[in-house]
Amino acid sequence: MQSYGVAVHGAGWVAAEHVRAFEADARARVVAISSRRAESAERVARETGHSDVVIETDLDVVLGRDDVDIVVVCTPHDLHPENTIAAAKAGKHVLIEKPAALDLASLRAMQDAVAAAGVRTVVSFVLRWNPLFDVIRAQLSNGALGRLFMAEVDYVHGLGPWYAQYEWSRTAAQGRSSFLNAGCHAVDALRYFTDSDIVEVSAYAVEGSDRFEYPGTSVMICKFANGALGKALSNLDDAAPYKFRISLYGDRGTMLDNRIFSKTLPGQTDYAEIPTVLPDSGDVSHHPFLGEVSHLLDCIERGEESHVSLANSMNTHEACIAADISAAEGRVVGLPLP
Incomplete structure (x- = not known):
C-alpha cells in the first residue's frame, strides 16, 4: 500500500482537523505544516501531537519536497488561488478549503493549472460526508421521493468576534459575500441533492447586522438544468444557534431534514x-x-475525478457569484457566467 505525504498549508482553525483526518487514514502521513507565521504551524503541530513534523513558513520550500504528494490549502479565502496554482504546477494533488476562490478569473486560472498538471482535487464541501446527506441520497436513489422538483437549503450561522475566522472573513477583500464566505455550503448541497447544475439565479441581500463589510444575509432562487427549482439562504447575521435546514420536495415524497x-x-x-x-x-x-x-485518497489511487473536484465545483462558485451580481443589479443572471 502506497503512503502519501501530506502538507497542510495555513494553520488556522480548520487545519488541525485536516491533520487529524489524514492521520486517521493508513494511506497518508502528515509530513509538513506551513503557515506565514511559524508559531501558528507549531501550535497546530502541538494540538495534533506531531512533534516531529516539518514546520515551514515558505510554501515554495514545501512544494519542493519529494515526500509531499498532497497539499491542503487552509489559508484565507483570497490566497486559495495562488496556493492552489503553485501546488498544481509542482505536481501535487490539492484539497482546497471552500470557497476555492472569490472571483471568476481566479477560478478559471486555477482550473487551467489543475487540468494542465493532471492532478486530483477536492474542494472542501465537507458536509457531503455528513450521515444525513448519506440518508438523503439513499432515499433519492431508491425512489422514496420520486422526481425532485423543489429543493431548499438554509445555512444559518451567526458569525462574530467569537468566531476564529471572523476578523478577516468579515472583510470584502477576504470574505467577499455571505454566499462565498460560508453559504456556499448550502448551494453545494442543493446541487448534490438535485444532481444537476444551476442555470439561472435571482437573489436579494440585506444587512442584518453591522458586523460585515458586505450584506450578511442573502437568499437566492435558482433553476436547475433538469428543470427543478431551488432556494438557498445564507444568513451570517443570525442571533440564534447554528442551523442547516434541508427541505426536499418530490412527486412521491418529501424530506424535511x-x-x-x-x-x-x-x-x-x-x-x-x-x-x-x-x-x-x-x-x-x-x-x-x-x-x-x-x-481524495481513493480518487488519487484510482485515477478518478472527484464528484466535488475543482471542475465539478465551478458551478457552485459561479452560482454564488451570480447571486451577488443579481442582488447588486436587480436582475436574473444566467449560468455559465461569460
Missing part, C-alpha cells in the same frame, strides 16, 4: 424520523473530514 413522508410507505399518517447525525454545528470538529480525505 431527517423526517420523511413518502408514497412508498403505504398507511403512513405522519412524517417518520430517521435517527442519524445531523449537520447541526458550525464547529469544524463536528465536520466529517475523514470521509472527505479518504475520498
